[in-house]
Amino acid sequence: MKARVTVTLKSGILDPQGKAIEGALKSLGVDGVASVRQGKVFDIELAGGDKAKAEAVLKEAADKLLANTVIENYRVEVLS
Amino acid sequence: MKARVTVTLKSGILDPQGKAIEGALKSLGVDGVASVRQGKVFDIELAGGDKAKAEAVLKEAADKLLANTVIENYRVEVLS
Amino acid sequence: MATNEPHITPELIAAHGLKPDEYERILKLIGRVPTFTELGIFSAMWNEHCSYKSSRIHLRGLPTKAPWVIQGPGENAGVIDIGDGQAVVFKMESHNHPSYIEPYQGATTGVGGILRDVFTMGARPIACLNALSFGAPEHPKTRHLVSGVVAGVGGYGNSFGVPTVGGQVRFHTRYDGNILVNAMAVGLADTDKIFYAAASGVNMPIVYLGSKTGRDGIHGASMASAEFDDDSAEKRPTVQVGDPFAEKLLLEACLEIMAADCVIAIQDMGAAGLTCSAVEMGAKGDLGVDLDLDAVPTRETGMSAYEMMLSESQERMLMVLKPEKEKEAEAIFRKWGLDFAVVGYTTPTKRFRVKHGGDIMADLPIKELGDEAPLYDRPHVAQSAKPVIAAREVKPPMGIAQALAKLIATPELCSKRWVWEQYDHVILGNTVQRPGGDAAVVRVQDGPKGLALAVDVTPRYCEADPIQGGKQAVAEAWRNITAVGGRPLAITDNLNFGNPERPEIMGQFVGCLKGISEACRALDFPVVSGNVSLYNETNGRGILPTPSIGGVGVLDDFTKSATLAFKTGGEAILLIGETQGWLGQSVYLREVCGREDGAPPPVDLSAEKRNGDAVRGMIHAGTATAVHDLSDGGLLIALAEMAMASGIGAQLLAAPASIVPHAFWFGEDQARYIVTLPADQAGLVLAKMKGARVPCVRIGTTGGDAILIAGEEAVSVASLKDDFEAWLPAYMAGQA
Amino acid sequence: MKSAVLVFPGINRERDMARALKLASGNETAMVWHAETSLPKGTDLVVVPGGFSYGDYLRCGAIAARAPVMDAVRDFAASGGLVLGVCNGFQILCEAGLLPGVLMRNARLKFICKDVHLRVERSDSPFTRGYNAGQVIRVPVAHGEGNYEADEETLKRLEGEGRVLYRYCSEDGAIDEPANINGAAHSIAGVVNERGNVLGMMPHPENHVEDIMGCTDGRGLFAGLVAHHLNRAA
Ligand SMILES: Nc1ncnc2c1ncn2[C@@H]1O[C@H](COP(=O)(O)OP(=O)(O)O)[C@@H](O)[C@H]1O
Ligand SMILES: [Mg+2]
Helix, strand or coil, X not given: CEEEEEEEECCXXXXXXXXXXXXXXXXXXXXXXXXXXXEEEEEEEECCCCHHHHHHHHHHHHHHHHXXXXXXXXXXXXXX | CEEEEEEEECCCCCCHHHHHHHHHHHHCCCCCEEEEEEEEEEXXXXXXXXXXXXXXXXXXXXXXXXXXXCCEEEEEEECC | CCCCCCCCCHHHHHHCCCCHHHHHHHHHHHCXXXXXXXXXXHHHHHCHHHHCCCCHHHHCCCCCCCCCEEECECECCEEEECCCCEXXXXXXXXXXXXXXXXXXXHHXXXXXXXXXXXXXXXCEEEEEEEEEEECCCCCXXXXXXXXXXXXXXXHHHHHHCCCEEEXXXXXXXXXXXXXXXXXXXXXXXXXXXXXXXXXXXXXXXXXXXXCCECCCCCCHHHHCCCCECCCHHHHHHHCCCCCHHHHHHHHHHHHHHHHCCCEEEEEECCCCHHHHHXXXXXXXXCCEEEEEHXXXXXXXXXCCHHHHHHCCCCCEEXXXXXXXXXXXXXXXXHHCCCEEEEEEEEECCCEEEEEECCEEEEEEEHHHHHHCCCCCCCCCCCCCCCCXXXXXXXXCCCCHHHHHHHHHCCCCCCCCHXXXXXXXXXXXXXXXXXXXXXXXXXXXXXXXXXXXEEEECCHHHHHHCHHHHHHHHHHHHHHHHHHCCCEEEEEEEEEECCCCCCHHHHHHHHHHHHHHHHHHHHHCCCEEEEEEECCCEEXXXXXXXXXXXXXXXXXXXXXXXXXXXXXXXCEEEEEECCCCCCCCCCHHHHHCCCCCCCCCCCCCHHHHHHHHHHHHHHHHCCCCCEEEECCCCHHHHHHHHHHHHHCCCEEECCCCCCCCHHHHHHCCCCCCEEEEEEHHHHHHHHHHHHHCCCCEEEEEEECCCEEEECCCCCEEHHHHHHHHHHHHHHHHCCCC | CCEEEEECCCECCHXXXXXXXXXXXXXXXXXXXXXXXXXXXXXXXEEECCECHHHHCCCCCHHHHCCCHHHHHHHHHHCCCEEEEECHHHHHHHHCCCCCCEEECCCCCXXXXXXXXXXXXXXXXXXXXXXXXXXXXXXXXXECCCEEECCHHHHHHHHHCCCEEEEEECCCCCCCCCCCCCCCHHHEEEEECCCCCEEEECCCHHHCCCHHHCCCCCHHHHHHHHHHHHHHHC
């Protein structure tokens, strides 16, 4: 099974990367971008075919490792 | 308008972070994960309300900066 | 006055960490009920972290003066004169609580904060050090905390571009719930171009510089002063994120506008951000300050006055500019891509007035905010002395060779390479002695001068006898600097203790300070800056008392610094200083015999001075070929370190009959060094030392590839080194 | 030899580089701000130094690679001028398309600062003529993302055309797994472009040019560049 975990910064937490990218886009002449926040995606290949179980595994992975829940939120999707 | 650009590594390109995460998940006792590949998401706030124009801006941003098209693919979505 | 703010209730007061009598004090001071914003300002100014209310009385006793001290405690950092118009600016600071909650970001913002303290004074940072205390290796959180903190310390310093050249790492179960992250920064400036926080002149523009303000770390300073409990996880959203890139730009921009002579006063925004910095600038200059928060650059919408005043967003500064230079300064900041905004003016009123959206949100007497902060002489009790452990009563459970092999691989004594290889320690091209020696040595500009830098403290000694422990921490820093040939000049301290409201803890604090003061006086090694971190306590259990000492010394010629590696075979090994075989509180007693007890080794400060001066003399005269001071683990551990650094072994005489062998080899008597020199010079040096009343004996000869003590099993240097290097990487990989 | 060191926001080894260049050539180095659109007249060598340009945010070197000054560097390289990129400079040159491949996270994911050994693969390049082919030198690394990767075809070409100038090796010159500190493909530490006038390398030769660092093996690279220049000028 394929799945994706998306990890984004909680709102209010400073995102130095996003800030630098905003600046760079401006100086490259890309117009109309008001703000950028950067996050991570993890494309995960899972063994087994049980969707509920897969979701549980992904949540566990996110809580234990993929996300830093002090400053980040995550979302789990089983794609197929 | 809100939009998201998702950047992922082309297949065939080695992903040391993904590899390390696989290993770490295993040693944390998270079972059933066959493989992990890490990518990036950019949550972008756009000025103006024209969807087609927004997509063009995002594509430009991705081509010029957000993705290294030698090794990465990207996908653009306008969310609202 | 302000509208739309919450009413002040007893709950709200308590939530701000203000005690009822402290609130009474506020009422008396301002003659009315404070606004919500004002309550926030008081809570920030009057918490332990900013006001030093429990420690101030005792800190006054520290010696802070010497002819070479340009600025002692009270500014962003201390400043000493190293001659030739050059000054060294340095300070150490803790980021303990935030690092426990979010180790990576906590450590980065700690390093960022201390770097800012140093360059705020006009100095370019040239080195960082760090002292880290973690819980027991077995504790489930330790590995995660080590990994995050080390990555964070490195992450910030590496990107900012300053070498991290030294430090300490220790593990002890008493830090399980309260790790310590103490970061020290050292900078270089011209003696006539030091910048201070005191504003001067009325109607001068106050300028906000650096990154934008967000809702980060609101209540961070209060958190740093609150004891942890099991739901401290709830306090998480106050975590601040460091941006070393922004700080690097801030550094370059600040140094540029300082060089352009634009600055009257400058203050970084650290704990309690805008509040503390603005109040300090005004109060120190005997001036009032008017702030208009509508001008503050923010990164989030709808921030209230309260939030802006308490935000701890990083990488920000406040400056009073020469009005005629405003345009020039702004152009420099814009060039570096940083925010620049005039947010207020100095006034003659001595009031701190904060406007937001046209309303006056706060109007307080500026000097009293700091001066009238509560000051406590908290009750303290000295603990009873621990018994002196007689070495002969300690039965050695294993032979000397086995004990050596065991000790060298303990968390306490093993190599910390895994840590410092994650720190860029060579950038700037001035690192003469990298981590792994006694003190780090960095060249000053193009030389020939060099600085010797070290961080030290032995918390188990401080716990067993705070006065001796305090002395020992200073003495060891002094000794480490001496061992590379440096002239020790001054220290910064970072006093980490438990809850000061408990008389036993306060007793530790008072005792350690007494010891520190005595040692500083005797060694002419004054305190020029420092930081106090209290309430390092979880569920009523305090950390080991940990007064970290950061020492700075100077070498007139860095090429003459001594290193600890043996240089060649056939050289004489001399032991300097008196050895009784003191096993109380030794690593041997704890790790080999399983006993953590007894009185720690006493510190004889006149012996320290005499022996250290003699060793430094030998280095300067070019007699000594290798030098190492003795500390944790005692004589044989020090010899092993010298052997491992060189791959050269040693043949050692048996322990003298008057001392049991395990006490001779592993006792932790103070004021000692090992020195090697060409064998044909040994006789002369021994005679000279005798004349100078410096205890000195020859204990062996370098050579071979093993450590060979007469009558004991040989220990191969190579296998010792494998064991020395193995533990930490294996532990971090989950294999130990 | 007139050299120009590029300065991007967040770069932090520009002074180290300028010092090494001055030691080798006797000349002061021009510091060129990223917003410039041209290089100083008469520049013989452009150096993109180490550091964390733009905080290494997004991808290392990505934002700097798109700065105005890089167009001037592209022109300079196209006309045969010598360009050296070290560490972050290497990453920037890859992102700018002046060199093939990318630098990924170190295989062990940690920042590494330590002395490493490099084998100099050939000595007939301006960037290596200060050494002998096969010589082993010791220089420090200090990076978190130095793991060189390129597709199979590119790697084959690099090897076939002899464009790998420096490789991580053991003290005695062996190319093996333990010596490959960041997991780079083919243990690559430094590569040149097709024309041979643009070198990118991860290690820091500029930090091993004085006795104080305990080693001066980095000098050869700079001495070679100076010799090359004098040769050409003669
Ligand atoms: N956190 C750290 N950062 C950098 N260097 C460290 C760190 N911890 C230990 N070191 C280095 O390891 C060496 C040994 O440390 P330590 O045993 O505490 O020395 P000493 O006993 O001489 O004070 C020193 O050179 C020290 O600077
Ligand atoms: Mg020492």
